[in-house]
Amino acid sequence: MSSSDTEDKIQEAIANPQNMGEMADADSVGTVGNPECGDMVRMWLKFDEKDGKKVIDKASFQSFGCQTAIAVASMATEMLKGKTVEEAQELDSKDLSAPLGPLPPMKIHCGEMVEGALRDALKGDDDCEQPTEPSSMAGNTLLGDMNHPAPKSGKLKVVKLDS
Ligand code: FES
Numbered sequence: 001m002s003s004s005d006t007e008d009k010i011q012e013a014i015a016n017p018q019n020m021g022e023m024a025d026a027d028s029v030g031t032v033g034n035p036e037c038g039d040m041v042r043m044w045l046k047f048d049e050k051d052g053k054k055v056i057d058k059a060s061f062q063s064f065g066c067q068t069a070i071a072v073a074s075m076a077t078e079m080l081k082g083k084t085v086e087e088a089q090e091l092d093s094k095d096l097s098a099p100l101g102p103l104p105p106m107k108i109h110c111g112e113m114v115e116g117a118l119r120d121a122l123k124g125d126d127d128c129e130q131p132t133e134p135s136s137m138a139g140n141t142l143l144g145d146m147n148h149p150a151p152k153s154g155k156l157k158v159v160k161l162d163s
Pocket residue numbers: 034037038039040065066067068069107109110113
């Protein structure tokens with residue numbers, strides 16, 4: 001696939017971005033920023049349970065950034081629907097941007113931003129809700145364990161922003 005094909009697909013995606021906007025009933029939200037270009041991506045996830053597994057029911061995003069990040073986030077949020085948390089954790093920026101074709105070197109970090117936002121959201125921080133139990137109890141219950149799984153370490157250059 002040539003880089004102009006990729007460019008065309010990016011233009012198509014941003015002309016009609018999917019799943020753009022804040023999700024009011026989200027279970028989790030992840031935010032990353034890139035200090036180099038000043039862009040930021042935020043992703044919301046809503047989970048469901050299917051055959052005893054936690055699956056992504058829907059995903060949405062906001063991008064205060066470049067067109068490539070918007071295009072990748074649009075593709076990624078479509079791709080994530082119905083995936084288990086484990087399957088989503090396996091996806092890297094290349095997988096998430098695959099429908100667009102290979103990103104040019106200058107734009108690789110745009111896809112990494114989307115991966116970073118996804119990973120942050122998958123950590124399961126319940127930033128969207130007020131805790132319903134004293135925080136000292138949160139790690140001592142099954143619900144607390146489900147809501148606060150051990151973070152997965154990553155090697156991304158993007159940084160977590162306070163939401
Ligand atoms: Fe920084 Fe695309 S130029 S996210």
